[in-house]
Amino acid sequence: MKKILLSSLLLSLSLFATDGYKVYENKCKACHVEVMSKEHALKHFKELVAPPMVEVSQRLKENIKTTDEEEDVDRYLFILFVKDYIVNPNLDNSMCNTGAIETFGTMPSLKGQINEDEKQAVAEWLYDRYEDTKF
Numbered sequence: 001m002k003k004i005l006l007s008s009l010l011l012s013l014s015l016f017a018t019d020g021y022k023v024y025e026n027k028c029k030a031c032h033v034e035v036m037s038k039e040h041a042l043k044h045f046k047e048l049v050a051p052p053m054v055e056v057s058q059r060l061k062e063n064i065k066t067t068d069e070e071e072d073v074d075r076y077l078f079i080l081f082v083k084d085y086i087v088n089p090n091l092d093n094s095m096c097n098t099g100a101i102e103t104f105g106t107m108p109s110l111k112g113q114i115n116e117d118e119k120q121a122v123a124e125w126l127y128d129r130y131e132d133t134k135f
């Protein structure tokens with residue numbers, strides 16, 4: 001009986017799992033372009049209101065590196081950082097270069113506009129989406 005309960009619980013969890021890309025579309029896309037080449041971004045800098053997501057993902061991966069051989073640990077820390085940053089964005093935590101911060105300003109906080117599941121889903125998406133896409 002317990003087993004049945006557990007498996008139906010897991011099933012419903014996966015059925016209702018939040019789709020990270022949908023969260024991106026609804027809550028991030030207005031500011032962060034999904035993919036753009038570095039050349040294009042530099043050329044059209046003035047039209048951007050925030051760094052493209054492909055750049056954000058890459059920069060965070062470059063910065064969040066433990067000495068640990070396990071990529072899982074880095075992914076975990078990346079996700080923690082993103083979940084925190086979107087509700088507590090601040091200059092001290094930002095890994096944007098100063099030029100970019102001067103142009104864009106700090107990201108407005110999404111506190112109260114995004115729930116735990118959505119934060120987790122979009123953070124995972126931000127890591128996994130760009131595994132094979134470089135800026």
Ligand code: HEC
Nearest residue numbers: 027028031049050056082085089094095096104105106107
């Ligand atoms: C209203 C515009 C806006 C929205 C909406 C927005 N962002 Fe941002 N975001 C920015 C700007 C501007 C920056 C660059 C300045 C900074 O680092 O704070 C930024 C920076 C970031 C950074 C930090 C990059 C770094 O290098 O430190 C992350 C991570 C991020 N955004 C994720 C998200 C996610 C995920 C969403 C959607 C859930 C989102 N943003 C929605 C404007 C936005």
